[in-house]
Amino acid sequence: MSDIPLEYVHREPEAESESAVFVLHGRGADEQDLLPVAEQLPGDHHVISFRAPDHLQGGYTWYQLDLSGGGLENSQPHSAEFRRSLDIVAESVDAAVATFNLDPDRLGLLGFSQGAITSFSSVLEAPDRFAWVVGLHGYLAEDHADAEPEGIKGKPIFVGAGTSDQIIPAARSEDAAERLHDIGADVRFETFNTGHGIGQGELEAVVEFVEEHA
Numbered sequence: 001m002s003d004i005p006l007e008y009v010h011r012e013p014e015a016e017s018e019s020a021v022f023v024l025h026g027r028g029a030d031e032q033d034l035l036p037v038a039e040q041l042p043g044d045h046h047v048i049s050f051r052a053p054d055h056l057q058g059g060y061t062w063y064q065l066d067l068s069g070g071g072l073e074n075s076q077p078h079s080a081e082f083r084r085s086l087d088i089v090a091e092s093v094d095a096a097v098a099t100f101n102l103d104p105d106r107l108g109l110l111g112f113s114q115g116a117i118t119s120f121s122s123v124l125e126a127p128d129r130f131a132w133v134v135g136l137h138g139y140l141a142e143d144h145a146d147a148e149p150e151g152i153k154g155k156p157i158f159v160g161a162g163t164s165d166q167i168i169p170a171a172r173s174e175d176a177a178e179r180l181h182d183i184g185a186d187v188r189f190e191t192f193n194t195g196h197g198i199g200q201g202e203l204e205a206v207v208e209f210v211e212e213h214a
Helices: 079-099 114-125 170-182 200-213
Strands: 008-011 020-024 046-050 054-056 059-061 107-112 132-136 156-162 186-192
Touching (some): 046 079, 079 114, 107 114, 107 200, 114 132, 132 200, 170 186
Parallel strands (some): 020 107, 107 132, 156 186
Antiparallel strands (some): 008 046, 054 059
């Protein structure tokens, strides 16, 4: 029986490796959703894709949305549920490191939408936990907007956005990128001619980023 709190899918690397990529899917998806992206990343990595804790229609969600600020495009995470998910992601990463004998200095984090929002806050809470972070079509939650943690300086973070994304507008992702840059992270921000999804150009940019930093 696994000691990892979250349900997950694990893909072993072709060659022996202590490097890993942790994957956080978007709202309404599941742990299978981003595997085609993660499996195209360069290098020999364990791919560990977590399932969010709560059911949502045919998939899962990391938290419910606070829509008090307006529509979906202005949403924020429900604070208590967001706190719970941040904690369980951290616990699951640490448990996976022990379970699969991973090198804690060679861990990457890849998130999309809610998974990206969770990824940005996760690295702000514990910058030393991840060597690099990719957050696609997400924003920086208000709960962490003022965070200035030690250890964030020079942290490689890729922020991707879609120019036609009406769920999480590119401006929100750009704001996250600017804030992360302002507190010292090594941020690469790019927009792509897509909606709320990952196109080929975005995938190629992520692959290039990981090749440089993993």
